[in-house]
Amino acid sequence: MTGFYRSKYTPAATPAAASTLASDASHYMLSTFFEPGYARMALPCFDEPNLKSTFDLAIEIPEDQVALSNMPVKKITPVVDKQNRVLVTFERSPIMSTYLLAWAVGDFEYAEALTDRLYSGRPLPVRVYTTRGLKHQTQWALQHATKFIDYFSEIFGVDYPLPKSDILAVHEFSSGAMENWGLVTYRVSAILFDEQTSEERFRDRIAYVVAHELAHQWFGNLVTMDWWDDLWLNEGFATWAGWLAVAHVHPDWEFWTRFVNEGMQSAFEADSIRASHPILVQVGNDSAVSQLFDLINYRKGASIIRMLASHIGLNTFLDGISLYLRRHAYGNAVTDNLWDALSEVSKVEVRDFVEPWIQNMGFPVASIEENENQITVRQARFLSTGDVTLEDDTTVWWLPLSLEDVSDKRNTSSITLTQKQHTFNVNKEFYIINTNAIGFYKVHYPPERLSIIASQLDRLSTEDKIYIISSAADMAFAGFSNTATFLDLLKAFANETHYRVIKQALDSIHVVRSIFYYDHAIKKGLDKYILRLIDKNLTLCGWDTRPGEDYNTTLTRSQLLLAAGISGHPR
Ligand SMILES: [Zn+2]
Numbered sequence: 001m002t003g004f005y006r007s008k009y010t011p012a013a014t015p016a017a018a019s020t021l022a023s024d025a026s027h028y029m030l031s032t033f034f035e036p037g038y039a040r041m042a043l044p045c046f047d048e049p050n051l052k053s054t055f056d057l058a059i060e061i062p063e064d065q066v067a068l069s070n071m072p073v074k075k076i077t078p079v080v081d082k083q084n085r086v087l088v089t090f091e092r093s094p095i096m097s098t099y100l101l102a103w104a105v106g107d108f109e110y111a112e113a114l115t116d117r118l119y120s121g122r123p124l125p126v127r128v129y130t131t132r133g134l135k136h137q138t139q140w141a142l143q144h145a146t147k148f149i150d151y152f153s154e155i156f157g158v159d160y161p162l163p164k165s166d167i168l169a170v171h172e173f174s175s176g177a178m179e180n181w182g183l184v185t186y187r188v189s190a191i192l193f194d195e196q197t198s199e200e201r202f203r204d205r206i207a208y209v210v211a212h213e214l215a216h217q218w219f220g221n222l223v224t225m226d227w228w229d230d231l232w233l234n235e236g237f238a239t240w241a242g243w244l245a246v247a248h249v250h251p252d253w254e255f256w257t258r259f260v261n262e263g264m265q266s267a268f269e270a271d272s273i274r275a276s277h278p279i280l281v282q283v284g285n286d287s288a289v290s291q292l293f294d295l296i297n298y299r300k301g302a303s304i305i306r307m308l309a310s311h312i313g314l315n316t317f318l319d320g321i322s323l324y325l326r327r328h329a330y331g332n333a334v335t336d337n338l339w340d341a342l343s344e345v346s347k348v349e350v351r352d353f354v355e356p357w358i359q360n361m362g363f364p365v366a367s368i369e370e371n372e373n374q375i376t377v378r379q380a381r382f383l384s385t386g387d388v389t390l391e392d393d394t395t396v397w398w399l400p401l402s403l404e405d406v407s408d409k410r411n412t413s414s415i416t417l418t419q420k421q422h423t424f425n426v427n428k429e430f431y432i433i434n435t436n437a438i439g440f441y442k443v444h445y446p447p448e449r450l451s452i453i454a455s456q457l458d459r460l461s462t463e464d465k466i467y468i469i470s471s472a473a474d475m476a477f478a479g480f481s482n483t484a485t486f487l488d489l490l491k492a493f494a495n496e497t498h499y500r501v502i503k504q505a506l507d508s509i510h511v512v513r514s515i516f517y518y519d520h521a522i523k524k525g526l527d528k529y530i531l532r533l534i535d536k537n538l539t540l541c542g543w544d545t546r547p548g549e550d551y552n553t554t555l556t557r558s559q560l561l562l563a564a565g566i567s568g569h570p571r
Helices: 139-156 201-216 228-249 255-271 286-290 295-312 314-328 335-346 351-359 447-454 462-478 483-491 499-515 520-541 551-566
Strands: 003-009 026-033 058-062 066-069 073-078 085-090 103-106 108-119 122-131 165-170 183-187 223-225 331-333 364-370 374-381 421-425 442-444
Touching: 026 165, 026 183, 058 066, 058 103, 103 183, 108 139, 122 139, 139 165, 139 201, 139 228, 139 314, 183 201, 201 228, 223 228, 223 314, 228 255, 228 295, 228 335, 255 295, 255 462, 255 499, 295 314, 295 335, 295 351, 314 331, 314 335, 335 351, 364 447, 442 462, 447 462, 447 483, 462 483, 462 499, 483 499, 483 520, 499 520, 499 551, 520 551
Parallel strands: 122 165, 165 183, 223 331, 364 442
Antiparallel strands: 003 026, 026 103, 058 085, 066 103, 073 085, 108 122, 364 374, 374 421
């Protein structure tokens, strides 16, 4: 499914346009997928991201078919001597990379919405195209696309650069979506939502993927990485901006809380193995490039951007992004260009703190040792296997400690660890580090401190709770502490009702349970423990869906029932 290819589908409506490609009951549509190096399969070209060009495209098609490309149609003219054939000519594209070029032909229909903001004096037309008979499933994506285009134009300080924005649902597609400039292509399940039959959980997935791909229209398409080494500039940023945009449009979804629970956690897992790789890597050929589309580039990249944006302040960060986009518009850039713009705007040399995160693999655990009224924080690389050697542990990371304690009137974001270890004053009645899980690292508290924190849960944010549970589980898993310490901490969460906290607790306990998979006595004990832990919540949620219940309850119940099933609940 690369280059210019055909996708097979079962038509949702008949009759189809007469000249639709078909064999037996199946129909076909045609579309392209060029990233990273597949444009050369469809046309002769210098197929590298920094060899940009304008494109003039014309496609000859049967007159009852629809042709789409990056730019709007300029004219449609009959083809001399060929009956029922037309030549569709598109407007000239702006200067752009070959991997973002796209076209499609098929028996398409569309729904259109206009943005609220004006672009060159007019609202921007946004369309979602499908094969015939699926148009009614486009509304959810369409509503979001218009909002995201306006939001990004606003926060990036650069208007959406093309005269239209199309989305196309493609029936056979190898990834989730592809950000072709002005014609974003999606696998059907990542874009279409049937209000009658689709599962609720697809709503947030679709909203997120639409936001991610639209963020690329600026980050990647308007300003493109110079070479694939800097792929994280595209993917880490689009991931971060995708979460930001969904959190803006749906504050009730608590998307950043979810990021701590799912996004960051999956990045930690990928990066806690010895054979991980740095965000910034040198790649030569295209097959190596394809391997870079992974959790490290997307989710660790997004986590580092979140940490940086939080440290210098979101508005300052966005001002820096705006400067970067304006300075390199229609051109290419390397990671250094981003640091230049951010440093210029924030008046802080951001390289000093982000470079260790970008250039080295892995992340640290911050281990805490308590003395009288002080704590000593020591950083070392974290491996889930717990067997870090001196050779593994050569990086000194910049750690925003976000130290919060009861007496805290300090600007917590300014307290950082820039050496292997340092001692800080704290009020030991209450303190935590890495408040709201902003930093991409784990924390190892002494067991006595975890017990104290367990009795102070009302002082923690939801993100704090998720983070403390996942850190404690990782410490037990890697042998820094024991399972009993972790299970003691979890007992304090028996009254917790937030879905994300419950999910983190159950995810973590299943990891611990997996260690004892072959020890039946311990496994049985853990099952009993899990059933006791979820008992109260299960009674609260009930076993069956109730009419009109909120989304959080539905999600929580499915999580609890899954845990109940795995742990052998008698019912
Ligand atoms: Zn992407």
